[in-house]
Amino acid sequence: MNDRIDDTAHYRTLDAAHHIHPFSDMGALNRAGSHVIVRADGVYLWDSEGRRIVDGMAGLWCVNVGYGRRELAEATFAQMNMLPYYNTFFKTTHPPVIELSALLAELTSFERFLYCNSGSEANDTALRVVHRYWALQGKRDKRYVIARKNAYHGSTIAGTTLGGMDYMHEQMPSPVEMPSPVAHVAHIDQPYWYGEGGAASVEDFGIERARQLEAKILELGADHVAAFIDEPFQGAGGMIFPPPGYWREIEALFRADAWARGRGRRGFGRGKGGGLFVGVERGHVVCLRVSMVCPSKRIRRASPRPCREYALLSSDAEHQTSFNPLRSRP
Numbered sequence: 001m002n003d004r005i006d007d008t009a010h011y012r013t014l015d016a017a018h019h020i021h022p023f024s025d026m027g028a029l030n031r032a033g034s035h036v037i038v039r040a041d042g043v044y045l046w047d048s049e050g051r052r053i054v055d056g057m058a059g060l061w062c063v064n065v066g067y068g069r070r071e072l073a074e075a076t077f078a079q080m081n082m083l084p085y086y087n088t089f090f091k092t093t094h095p096p097v098i099e100l101s102a103l104l105a106e107l108t109s110f111e112r113f114l115y116c117n118s119g120s121e122a123n124d125t126a127l128r129v130v131h132r133y134w135a136l137q138g139k140r141d142k143r144y145v146i147a148r149k150n151a152y153h154g155s156t157i158a159g160t161t162l163g164g165m166d167y168m169h170e171q172m173p174s175p176v177e178m179p180s181p182v183a184h185v186a187h188i189d190q191p192y193w194y195g196e197g198g199a200a201s202v203e204d205f206g207i208e209r210a211r212q213l214e215a216k217i218l219e220l221g222a223d224h225v226a227a228f229i230d231e232p233f234q235g236a237g238g239m240i241f242p243p244p245g246y247w248r249e250i251e252a253l254f255r256a257d258a259w260a261r262g263r264g265r266r267g268f269g270r271g272k273g274g275g276l277f278v279g280v281e282r283g284h285v286v287c288l289r290v291s292m293v294c295p296s297k298r299i300r301r302a303s304p305r306p307c308r309e310y311a312l313l314s315s316d317a318e319h320q321t322s323f324n325p326l327r328s329r330p
């Protein structure tokens, strides 16, 4: 037991000296000392003092198959020995990325997939895809992305700009609602009935909040709106599930015209029918067709999007270059 406590003190000292934690008050954390996790199996974690803990948060909502899965360790080991890394920038590809993409196409209603390192990066990429898409259509004025207050879309500059959490914007040099080099973002209210519903019935409140999207589009002008970004339910915002009817109202807006979410009446996605489960309301899941889905940690490194935009972007080398900033280097 003493050994374990010594380990804890040792790790805490080194952690305080050399490691900066994200989303943390480092002064307070270093004074209190970090919680050192040393091992995991199934749904359990063990800390440096030998305590077993149920990992109710599944890592950071991303360990969705549990810890200690031998088949994943063995597959990773085999691949690390065979081909640990290669890029796909320069006309190359490799079996793991091909096979994963084909599998995802089988499992989802999307056909093509672009890989990033995180959900933040996926949303950043989605933003660039949306702007590029409208530019290729000759509609460069379609710059605004409508997002929701208290939304979380990641921790990059684009992610925090799209997100609607005030304390994250305090770190930004310019007000988020103003046009910025990153994005023109306009926010509408969140569908949080418990916190903001007042005397309204839950259904009426959901409809009112959904219709704010239409009102915002009319305010900005449909010709200026490029996309609407949302979370199926607000995770970081407080596990907020919209009232029943909210997503159906949003979906009705998409069907009514062609500006939001970057898709038109026909829809871009040529999925195998049925769309994708992307709306989660209180009590049930709603199936909506969308142009892009950016998983965060859940499908780590995956950013699927349907084929029509992809075809547009990949049909022209110049577009590829401007789409990917790394390729823009001289």
Ligand SMILES: Cc1ncc(COP(=O)(O)O)c(C=O)c1O
Pocket: 117, 118, 119, 120, 121, 123, 152, 153, 154, 155, 231, 235, 236, 296, 297
């Ligand atoms: C809805 C949503 N979008 C984006 C992100 C950012 O993903 P990542 O942490 O992988 O950068 C998260 C992370 O939890 C998220 O919940």
